[in-house]
Amino acid sequence: MKIEAIVFDLDNTLVDFMRMKREAVRAAAEAMVGAGLRMSPDEVYDEIFKIYEREGIEDQRVFNKLLEKLLGKVDWHILAAGIVAYRKAKEANLRPYPYVKTLLVNLLKRGYKLAVVSDAPRLQAWTRLVESSLDPFFEVVVAYEDTFERKPSEAPFRKVLELLKIDNPRNSLMVGDWAERDVVGAKSIGMITVFARYGDTFGTVNSGADYEINEPLELLDVLDKLENSKV
Numbered sequence: 001m002k003i004e005a006i007v008f009d010l011d012n013t014l015v016d017f018m019r020m021k022r023e024a025v026r027a028a029a030e031a032m033v034g035a036g037l038r039m040s041p042d043e044v045y046d047e048i049f050k051i052y053e054r055e056g057i058e059d060q061r062v063f064n065k066l067l068e069k070l071l072g073k074v075d076w077h078i079l080a081a082g083i084v085a086y087r088k089a090k091e092a093n094l095r096p097y098p099y100v101k102t103l104l105v106n107l108l109k110r111g112y113k114l115a116v117v118s119d120a121p122r123l124q125a126w127t128r129l130v131e132s133s134l135d136p137f138f139e140v141v142v143a144y145e146d147t148f149e150r151k152p153s154e155a156p157f158r159k160v161l162e163l164l165k166i167d168n169p170r171n172s173l174m175v176g177d178w179a180e181r182d183v184v185g186a187k188s189i190g191m192i193t194v195f196a197r198y199g200d201t202f203g204t205v206n207s208g209a210d211y212e213i214n215e216p217l218e219l220l221d222v223l224d225k226l227e228n229s230k231v
């Protein structure tokens, strides 16, 4: 079997997004308490994650909403303290998983086309790629605004293969940490699927994927198997 392209999900597959989020929210909570918010940092941390759960993890006004809820209004000093601490901690903590760069260098040397398909808005997806220094590796990046549909919709998967000029989905691989989105969506158009178990935050038991990897470099073993199979 000839694999031509490998498509990656971004958050919790290439970069350890949840780790960054936890560290950044922790720093923001402490800074807001330091600027005069009269609660414990742990309580502030929990309140912020409640807002993310309700409004989505990409919410850009989460601290405004927090202060409106807790104080009935925005305190600009506390807001600024939270935003600045969040940004600094985010920059310090947004990293690829170990050996992701080694993996990507190997894949390029072996001649695969590489792409990203993410539900994140374009600017957030690109910012995270640049912050983690992964941006030079990818030929195509499909983000939310490219189709205005989210995985497991077929649209983002079809879009990424179209831009990569891959006619047969069986010649491509989708790697992702979210079974209901990454695996289900890619499978529905016939891509070969790889579940990134190391990024799983849901305790997924049965991913439904063709292959599973416990660390990024195991993808090379999957490719060896596929390239050596006659089917």
Ligand SMILES: [Mg+2]
Binding pocket: 009, 010, 011, 012, 013, 176, 177, 178
């Ligand atoms: Mg993900």
